[in-house]
Amino acid sequence: MKQDTQDTNDQNNHQVPWNKGKLIGQKSPLKLKEIWVIRIRLQMAKNTRELALFNLAIDSKLRGCDLVKLRVCDVAQSNRVSTRAMIMQQKTHRPVQFEITEQTRESVGAWISQYLFPSRIHNSPHLSTRQYARIVDDWVKSIGLDPAVYGTHTMRRTKATLVYRKTKNLRAVQLLLGHTKLESTVRYLGIEVDDALEISEQTEI
Numbered sequence: 308m309k310q311d312t313q314d315t316n317d318q319n320n321h322q323v324p325w326n327k328g329k330l331i332g333q334k335s336p337l338k339l340k341e342i343w344v345i346r347i348r349l350q351m352a353k354n355t356r357e358l359a360l361f362n363l364a365i366d367s368k369l370r371g372c373d374l375v376k377l378r379v380c381d382v383a384q385s386n387r388v389s390t391r392a393m394i395m396q397q398k399t400h401r402p403v404q405f406e407i408t409e410q411t412r413e414s415v416g417a418w419i420s421q422y423l424f425p426s427r428i429h430n431s432p433h434l435s436t437r438q439y440a441r442i443v444d445d446w447v448k449s450i451g452l453d454p455a456v457y458g459t460h461t462m463r464r465t466k467a468t469l470v471y472r473k474t475k476n477l478r479a480v481q482l483l484l485g486h487t488k489l490e491s492t493v494r495y496l497g498i499e500v501d502d503a504l505e506i507s508e509q510t511e512i
Contacts, residue, residue, distance in 0.1 A: 403485030
């Protein structure tokens, strides 16, 4: 009888791995057209919270764990949303600065509370990374994309990828992402080593 109770407790304590059935690896960034399709859908649905979350996720390029914990005081002063903000990253314990574009300031200004993105679960003060992941899944599915290929890191990578493609400036992207090593940025963006070397060779010091 005691063994049966122990077996039951073991089963109850066993948690399904968060990545079960998921494709693990780098998540694709959104294309410019896809950004606008999701943005317009959220605007038409008058979904104030998710529009602010989407726009700030794109602008900030933050990891999901940092994005969901943002407070109003991180991005606004005297009830006015700032044009730039700086936060301490949870993973690296290093500060990173990001811009807040006009349309993001407008959407964030329309959505204000103690935490920028409070949870709808009463015992959780802010949106969890799992809740955020489900929201991102809904965004990509709403425009016909495969959610297995996209995730919260899609939001972090999207603007950084667009900046790199336009400027080829790896150092700038490294600073925007808050990476300590340039090699991390190369891997994160999925840049081929030859491409990185070609950029380096063309850069005179």
